[in-house]
Amino acid sequence: MCNNILQYAHIYAWGRENGVKVISMRFSYKYQYFKLCSFWYHNWLVYAIAKLLVKTRLIKHLWLEDAKDITTQAIERLQHDKIIALSGWGFRFPKLFFKYEDEIKQQFAIKDSICKHVSQYFDSCDNSDLRLAVHIRRGDYARFLGGIYYFDDEVYIRNIREFFALFPHKKVSVFICTNDKQLNLTLYRKQLETCSIHLFHGTEAEDLCLLSQCDYIIGAKSTFSLVASFYRHLPIYHITDKHASLSLDSFKYFEDLFMDA
Incomplete structure (x- = not known):
C-alpha cells in the first residue's frame, strides 16, 4: 500500500508541474482509505476501462522501472499523448515531490471515520507525555532480502528500553503495530514492566493512522512506517543493525530516508 502511495506521489507531482492529469489505477479499486479515493475519477469503472485499453494496446x-528508462522520448510521450499508462518504480522526482508535499498529504489524508476510531482508542488507554510507536514487521520479512530486517522480540525490547533512557523524566506509552498474529505481548510487558504497552489490533489503514499520531516511531526498515512519519514529520528510527544502540541521533525524518524506500 505505502509503496503505491510513494509511487503515485512522484507521478502526481510531475503531472502537477507539467499540467498533466494523473489518475491512480491502484487507488481506483484498492486501498479505499484516503481522500484521493473519493474523487469521482478514482473508481472501478475508470480502472476497468484503463485496464482494457492497456490490454488491447489501444x-x-x-x-519505467529504472532511472535510465526516463528518457527524453518517454517524457515527451507523457507530456503530449492524450492518454497513456505509466508503470514502474523508477519515475522519481524528489524536488517536485517536496514542492507539492502539502497537496500529496491532502490527497492521502486518511478518512475521518478511520481517524476517529484511532482517536477513541488513544482516549481509552493513553495519558502519557510521549507516545512511542513500534512497528514490528514479521510475516513476509522472514524471506524478504533473506530476512535481513526480520528481528526477534529482544531486539525490539532493547530498543524500547533504550528509548526510555533518552526521556527519563517523561511518561512514555508504547503502541505496537504488527503483522505478527502470534506476538508475545506478555513478554514485552514482563521485560518492560515500568511502562504502558499496548498492542493495537487495527486494519492496515488504522495501523498507519496510529503510527502517524505518535511522537516517535521505531521499526524495521519499511515504507509503511516511513509513510506514517511523512504525515506529521515524525522522527523515525529504522532498525537495520540489530546490534546498534539507540540514541537521539539515530532518529531521522522522511526526507532523509524516502529515496531509499
Whole structure:
C-alpha cells in the first residue's frame, strides 16, 4: 500500500508541474482509505476501462522501472499523448515531490471515520507525555532480502528500553503495530514492566493512522512506517543493525530516508 502511495506521489507531482492529469489505477479499486479515493475519477469503472485499453494496446503503456528508462522520448510521450499508462518504480522526482508535499498529504489524508476510531482508542488507554510507536514487521520479512530486517522480540525490547533512557523524566506509552498474529505481548510487558504497552489490533489503514499520531516511531526498515512519519514529520528510527544502540541521533525524518524506500 505505502509503496503505491510513494509511487503515485512522484507521478502526481510531475503531472502537477507539467499540467498533466494523473489518475491512480491502484487507488481506483484498492486501498479505499484516503481522500484521493473519493474523487469521482478514482473508481472501478475508470480502472476497468484503463485496464482494457492497456490490454488491447489501444493506449501506450510505458514501463519505467529504472532511472535510465526516463528518457527524453518517454517524457515527451507523457507530456503530449492524450492518454497513456505509466508503470514502474523508477519515475522519481524528489524536488517536485517536496514542492507539492502539502497537496500529496491532502490527497492521502486518511478518512475521518478511520481517524476517529484511532482517536477513541488513544482516549481509552493513553495519558502519557510521549507516545512511542513500534512497528514490528514479521510475516513476509522472514524471506524478504533473506530476512535481513526480520528481528526477534529482544531486539525490539532493547530498543524500547533504550528509548526510555533518552526521556527519563517523561511518561512514555508504547503502541505496537504488527503483522505478527502470534506476538508475545506478555513478554514485552514482563521485560518492560515500568511502562504502558499496548498492542493495537487495527486494519492496515488504522495501523498507519496510529503510527502517524505518535511522537516517535521505531521499526524495521519499511515504507509503511516511513509513510506514517511523512504525515506529521515524525522522527523515525529504522532498525537495520540489530546490534546498534539507540540514541537521539539515530532518529531521522522522511526526507532523509524516502529515496531509499
